[in-house]
Amino acid sequence: MKTRVAIIGAGPSGLLLGQLLHRCGIDNVILERHTPEYVLGRIRAGVLEYGFVDLMREAGVSERMDREGLVHDGISLAFQGRRQHVDLKGLTGQAVLVYGQTEVTRDLMDARKANGAPIYYEAEDVQLHDFLDGKPRVTFTHQGQKRTLECDYIAGCDGFHGVSRKSAPKDKIKEFERVYPFGWLGLMSDTPPVEDELIYVHNPRGFALCSMRSHTRSRYYIQCSLAEHVEDWSDDRFWTELSARLPEDVAARLVTGPSIEKSIAPLRSFVAEPMKFGNLFLVGDAAHIVPPTGAKGLNLASSDVYTLYHALRGACLDGRPDLLDRYSEIALRRVWKAERFSWWMSMLLHTFDDDAFSQRIQKAEQDYYTSTRAGLTTIAENYVGLPYEAVV
Template sequence: MKTQVAIIGAGPSGLLLGQLLHRCGIDNVILERHTSEYVLSRVRAGVLEYGFVELMREAGVSEHMDRQGLDHEGFTLAFQDGRHRVDMKALTGKSVLVYGQTEVTHDLMNARRENGAPIYYEATDVQLHDFLDGKPKVTFLHQGEQHSLECDYIAGCDGFHGVSRKSVPVDRIQSFERVYPFGWLGLLTDTPPVEEELVYIHNPRGFALCSMRSHTRSRYYLQCSLAEHVEEWSDDRFWTELSARLPADLAAKLQTGPSFEKSIAPLRSFVAEPMRFGRLFLVGDAAHIVPPTGAKGLNLASSDVYTLYHGLRGACLEGHPERLDRYSEICLRRIWKAERFSWWMTSLLHVFDSDPFSQRIQRAEQDYYTSTQAGLTTIAENYVGLPYEPVV
């Protein structure tokens, strides 16, 4: 088999890149080690930056998102001294869209099915060959048959545990990581959200987040110890603890109900540098992880896709392969800013086992950023998403 771009991974970043390339006439094949049902079962983020929304529209897969997504012009930070609304629309002129990652993936899967471009689910023993200084090739097993896929470029969109980054020689890549001493216990329930916009809460008992997927489906999170097990958290225990962390007026109107998904996720910050290795390009979680506090994971993957897509257009359609030379530089500049914001939001809102000085510094940060126009604007600019940098 031959193609122009081999895409490893059929999560939202791989599917979005494949859709954009297909629409401009660049052949691509997607390989995914799991079933499509498994990919859709993964519950992830639901806050989309304006840049991601525009890229979905450019890819021609925005009809359902535009119809069902919830436009949010602000969100609330709640501390012991009260609640502070960050009016993103007034401060930046932009807003975010609440639309679940599962729905994004479903829309992109449908588009792939309709356009008939090749996608192989349950592709195993995927191996990347000759991408550093030769003609790239990807070998894999599918339905018991060995396949060899010759290509011009490889996009590694297969996540933190995928084969793409692991295929890079260890002396060619550098990793930066911070692991946080707590996790997020998340619960998904078909009950109306407690508030029309997201509410981030700092409480002495621990951080909490009130989010949603729709007007009738809510997503709540609690900071928890990494020693906790999800089986230890009954629905009743979760609702009791959430109520204890909410401001009194929100706790009074919280509607509880049975959960249909519950999980504990550890928090980490991770970046791999560089993101290009010959003709292999790392995209999304394959190259970087952020704590979910800043709602940047899926959105950072989208900005990688934007940069690689425009670089591949230059290389494959316009005869300018040098457009790909700055891929890593452009992506990492935005990634580190998003890493900083996610780290800062995590530091601002969570309870750490800290000394009294660090606790006072945290309180001062909370007060400064919510009591000045400059502070609120900084939060708003980062939350709605920094601009994508064009490839020239």
């Protein structure tokens, strides 16, 4: 088999890149090691930056998102006994859209099926070859048959544990990591959200977040120890602990109910440099991980897709392969800014076993950034998303 671009991974970043390339006439093949049902079963966040929303529209897959997504013009921060509204729209002119990552993936899967572009689910033993020599190929096994896919470029969209980053030469890649001493226990329920906008809470008992997926489905999180097991958290225990961390007026409005999903996720910051190795390009979680506090995971993958898509268009349609040489530089510039914001939000809102000095610094940060227009604008412009950058 031959194609222009081999895409490893059928998560939202791989599917979005494939859709964009297909629409401009660039052949691509997607390989995914799991089943479609498994991919759709992964519960992820759902706060979309305006840049991601625009890219979905450019890809022609925004109809349901535009119809069902919830526009949020602001968020609330709660700490030290007070609430502070961050007027995203008023401070930046932009808003965010709440639309679940599962729904994004479903829309992109439906588009892939409709356009008939090749996608191989349950592709086993995927291996990347010769991407440093300019003649990449990918070998894999599908339905018991060994196959070889020859291509011009490989886009590694297969996540933190995927084969793409692991295929990079060990002497050419550098990794940066910060592991946080806590996790997030998340619960999803078919209950109305406690408020129309997201509420981020700092409490001496630990961080909490009130979020939603729709007008009838809520998603809540609380900071927990990494030693915790989700089996030890009954629904009643979760609701009791969440209520104890929320402002009293918010807790009084909280509607509880049976969980439909419950899980614990550790928090880490991670970046791999560079994001280009010959004709292999790392995209999204294959190259970087952010703690979810800043709602940047999927959005950061989307900005990678934007930059790589424009570089591949230049290389494949305009005879400008030199544009691909700038992909890593441009992508990493935005990656590190998003990493900084996600790290900063995590430090601002979580409870640490810190010394008294660090606790006072955290309190001063909370006070400063929420008591000046400059501070609130800094939060708002990072939350709605910094501009995407294409190669030119």
